[in-house]
């Protein structure tokens with residue numbers, strides 16, 4: 325195993341430990357009903373070290389998900405999906421998607437204008453699904469008084485439990501070597517101490533433009549040019565489906581040895597397409613971060 329493949333998951337797990345720890349502390353003070361923006365401002369300014377735990381939670385959450393993403397990309401680039409059983413690959417990819425959804429719900433929980441805006445866009449995208457869009461959307465966010473309640477439940481309970489449950493077969497050691505925990509703890513605490521958090525925009529403030537979380541900004545750009553069903557559900561869904569199907573090339577060539585050549589060519593073409601799509605998404609994200617979505 326090369327160094328990168330060794331360090332990425334261990335540092336990721338260490339970040340997760342601090343993320344859950346700081347999340348539990350925040351959950352003591354956070355209330356997902358009433359004036360959520362004021363509650364979050366009170367955590368930042370009135371709760372002892374509240375600003376520190378908020379920034380630590382933000383940094384550790386981002387670090388965990390980015391490291392998990394790089395870890396999955398490492399598997400993809402080294403084509404390890406060829407040696408994994410289909411089920412394990414599916415679980416890995418699904419957990420990564422859930423990790424990004426956890427970041428997304430965390431972004432909503434800030435309760436500021438950006439959070440509310442992100443939640444509304446998410447709901448609008450789901451509601452474009454024909455027939456079942458509205459009831460499915462209500463499973464994630466209920467507009468009105470209880471807007472933050474379901475994202476809160478998903479973020480603090482369902483998603484972390486589901487991610488840990490899905491990853492249980494893949495992780496050999498749940499507690500990484502103390503040197504990883506120590507370096508992640510020191511590095512991320514220094515981040516929380518010295519890096520200024522982004523401004524929380526009050527819900528009623530008038531601002532020229534509001535943007536979603538960094539990983540969603542490419543979709544926000546696509547939403548300006550394409551219908552929401554296509555940009556928000558069909559394109560990301562197709563990408564996810566192709567990623568999930570990758571290991572089937574291996575299963576297929578074992579089941580049909582006479583068609584091995586064709587199956588391998590199809591697998592390589594699918595792999596190439598996925599790498600191009602990922603590159604395009606990365607460039608679109610960079611463009612949106614520099615010039616706005």
Ligand code: HEM
Nearest residue numbers: 344347348350351354378382385426430431433434480484
């Ligand atoms: C996979 C695990 C998790 C990730 C990646 C994650 C990530 C995040 C992120 C990025 C935010 C937004 C912070 C900001 O922009 O200020 C957030 C907010 C929040 N998270 Fe988590 N979180 C995780 C687990 C948890 C858990 C287990 C809890 C509680 C038990 C929790 C409680 C909270 C609360 C209360 C907020 C809102 C307060 C705030 O915005 O500072 N999180 N989370």
